[in-house]
Amino acid sequence: MSTRPADGALTPQFTRPGEATITSRHVMPRQESLPETARQIVEDETMLDGNSRLNLATFVGTWMDDAAKQVYQSSFDKNMIDKDEYPQTAAIEDRCWHMLANLWNAPDAEETIGTSTIGSSEACMLGGLALKRRWQKGRRIAGADASRPNLVMSSAVQVCWEKFCNYFDVEPRFVPITIEHRVLDGHHLPELVDENTIGVVAIMGVTYTGMYEAVAEIARALDEIQASSGLDIPIHVDGASGAMIAPFLQPDLLWDFRVERVHSISTSGHKYGLVYPGLGWVVWRRREWLPEDLIFDVSYLGGTMPTFALNFSRPGAQVLLQYYMFLRLGFEGYRAVHQSAQDVARFLSAGIAKLDAFELWNDGSDIPVFAWYLRHGHTSNWNLYHLQDRLRQRGWLVPAYPMPEALTGLTVQRIVVRNGLSMDLAAELLADIETETAYLDALTSPMPTEGQRPGFHH
Ligand SMILES: *Cc1c(COP(=O)(O)O)cnc(C)c1O
Numbered sequence: 001m002s003t004r005p006a007d008g009a010l011t012p013q014f015t016r017p018g019e020a021t022i023t024s025r026h027v028m029p030r031q032e033s034l035p036e037t038a039r040q041i042v043e044d045e046t047m048l049d050g051n052s053r054l055n056l057a058t059f060v061g062t063w064m065d066d067a068a069k070q071v072y073q074s075s076f077d078k079n080m081i082d083k084d085e086y087p088q089t090a091a092i093e094d095r096c097w098h099m100l101a102n103l104w105n106a107p108d109a110e111e112t113i114g115t116s117t118i119g120s121s122e123a124c125m126l127g128g129l130a131l132k133r134r135w136q137k138g139r140r141i142a143g144a145d146a147s148r149p150n151l152v153m154s155s156a157v158q159v160c161w162e163k164f165c166n167y168f169d170v171e172p173r174f175v176p177i178t179i180e181h182r183v184l185d186g187h188h189l190p191e192l193v194d195e196n197t198i199g200v201v202a203i204m205g206v207t208y209t210g211m212y213e214a215v216a217e218i219a220r221a222l223d224e225i226q227a228s229s230g231l232d233i234p235i236h237v238d239g240a241s242g243a244m245i246a247p248f249l250q251p252d253l254l255w256d257f258r259v260e261r262v263h264s265i266s267t268s269g270h271k272y273g274l275v276y277p278g279l280g281w282v283v284w285r286r287r288e289w290l291p292e293d294l295i296f297d298v299s300y301l302g303g304t305m306p307t308f309a310l311n312f313s314r315p316g317a318q319v320l321l322q323y324y325m326f327l328r329l330g331f332e333g334y335r336a337v338h339q340s341a342q343d344v345a346r347f348l349s350a351g352i353a354k355l356d357a358f359e360l361w362n363d364g365s366d367i368p369v370f371a372w373y374l375r376h377g378h379t380s381n382w383n384l385y386h387l388q389d390r391l392r393q394r395g396w397l398v399p400a401y402p403m404p405e406a407l408t409g410l411t412v413q414r415i416v417v418r419n420g421l422s423m424d425l426a427a428e429l430l431a432d433i434e435t436e437t438a439y440l441d442a443l444t445s446p447m448p449t450e451g452q453r454p455g456f457h458h
Helices: 035-046 066-073 087-103 120-141 159-167 215-229 317-354 384-393 423-441
Strands: 113-117 150-154 171-175 197-203 235-238 262-268 280-284 296-300 303-307 358-360 369-374 400-402 411-416
Touching (some): 087 280, 113 120, 120 159, 120 197, 120 262, 120 280, 197 215, 215 235, 317 369, 317 411, 317 423, 384 411, 384 423
Parallel strands (some): 150 171, 150 197, 197 235
């Protein structure tokens, strides 16, 4: 029985310890609290977080329907690694990546192998590890040195590839993006690839701008390299966002397993797969592209089942949510959702292009993401960081940041349109951009620039 009246259920909520006192930040409290008090404190403190629906910086899902929430609620407890305890969840995971293999036009989905992951980062690590192991084996068989692997990619890669190279001792070789070559398109490959190249990463949906890299052209350049040097260099497609857009909106674009050199494709279930965070997927075109010695076995229905992952325990709920989404939307539903996101992106980019201050980098016709920059010579009174801050006051998070290496002098601002940014809300956003740009343009002296920082990290 409680002997501390101050913590009693009758005490008004905000006069209780925790709410009427300042909670210690780094030391666990000595005593218990009532559940309602603890919950109130957590909810109150997180009120200071942003409204995720107004966050146009992230690619990650922030809205699911109520039936999805029920699926989530009834599967909180499932652990993806316990294939024996949750064999049906394991079977559903298997179905999901087979559906993706088919969506990505694997010539024979039965010949593929894949897995769910916690996100694209883990999926990319696995893709990279498979490339590295395959290369090492080849080198050893040939009696050649296998100690200095390198991986070729655009300077605009997501940070997970820098992590991969750092954590797994692979030399990153960056192809700088420039005004002429806005994405990796095969142009610089002959100077960068050699016998130590484990693979080339092609990004479907570059995080900086949302543009697709030219997978088919990259493959063609690698074909030419193979014809002249004998080097057979595979491609991993980092389709974190685009692998769940292109099949629906650009079905004729050649970027997936129809391109023979594409060994593996990864995506984030929690981006345009339309699931809450954290879920990723990776699929190999043929089983043999995932070297056997990367695979471990866990027990499953009295036998064993192969797994390959960096994590052990991980929530199973997201996999069930992905399955729910596949059933709920089907191909046509995904197409409709992504088409309306693209309509919104095109509406916004067209509206921004009309403003005298700006020039578009791209218009959102690959994935529904686009970036713009301040027209050269337009003003020296303000920059895009000021516009970012003005929009922030209205609740919108629209990040400004510098472009990568070779273009760092160029600051861009970007909008990621996700399911949930309706045309109606987008019209409000565009009106706010117009109002705030007019405000900044009317300034008669320069805004201070101290303490400005990028609104997003790649
Ligand atoms: C988001 C993203 C990643 C990382 O994905 P997570 O699911 O957040 O781990 C990797 N590559 C690209 C191109 C991305 O857009």
